[in-house]
Amino acid sequence: MEFFKTHKIKIVNSLFIILCGGILLFLYNAPEETTAFLPHDTNHNRFFEIKSKKEAEKTCGECHDSGKVAPLPEDHPPKYRCLFCHKRA
Ligand code: HEC
Numbered sequence: 001m002e003f004f005k006t007h008k009i010k011i012v013n014s015l016f017i018i019l020c021g022g023i024l025l026f027l028y029n030a031p032e033e034t035t036a037f038l039p040h041d042t043n044h045n046r047f048f049e050i051k052s053k054k055e056a057e058k059t060c061g062e063c064h065d066s067g068k069v070a071p072l073p074e075d076h077p078p079k080y081r082c083l084f085c086h087k088r089a
């Protein structure tokens, strides 16, 4: 018990450092980002010019809504904010 009392802070600090290391390692090993980026082509170039994501996203549906030229696949995740996932880079 005496040992624990005098070393408590050191032990807690060590555990904390180990925990931080673990989290860093976990993030470092995370898979690469795989979601498709916004393409650079004539359909999409104009969206790179629009600063606000919210503005830019307004017209994605003109082509990507169902029944349009490039409808989203059925298993597409919830799609409210296109450019949060499909980044412009
Ligand atoms: C004028 C029509 C049109 C508009 C508007 C449009 N797209 Fe597209 N998009 C396409 C077509 C056609 C394809 C499939 C062929 C291709 O990759 O260009 C496509 C493909 C994509 C892809 C897949 C790229 C890949 O690598 O598989 C993403 C992501 C995408 N669009 C996102 C968006 C977002 C986000 C918006 C709005 C900011 C948007 N598109 C607006 C026509 C459009």
Ligand code: HEC
Residues within 6 Å of the ligand: 034, 035, 036, 060, 061, 064, 070, 072, 073, 076, 077, 078, 079, 080, 081, 082, 083, 084, 085, 086
């Ligand atoms: C929550 C994240 C998320 C959001 C929001 C989102 N998508 Fe996607 N989208 C994905 C993922 C994941 C895929 C499938 C993996 C990939 O990108 O190749 C995908 C695939 C696509 C594809 C390619 C389909 C194909 O057949 O290759 C298009 C086009 C697309 N999304 C357009 C959009 C549009 C337009 C919006 C907004 C209306 C949108 N996405 C919003 C995550 C998202």
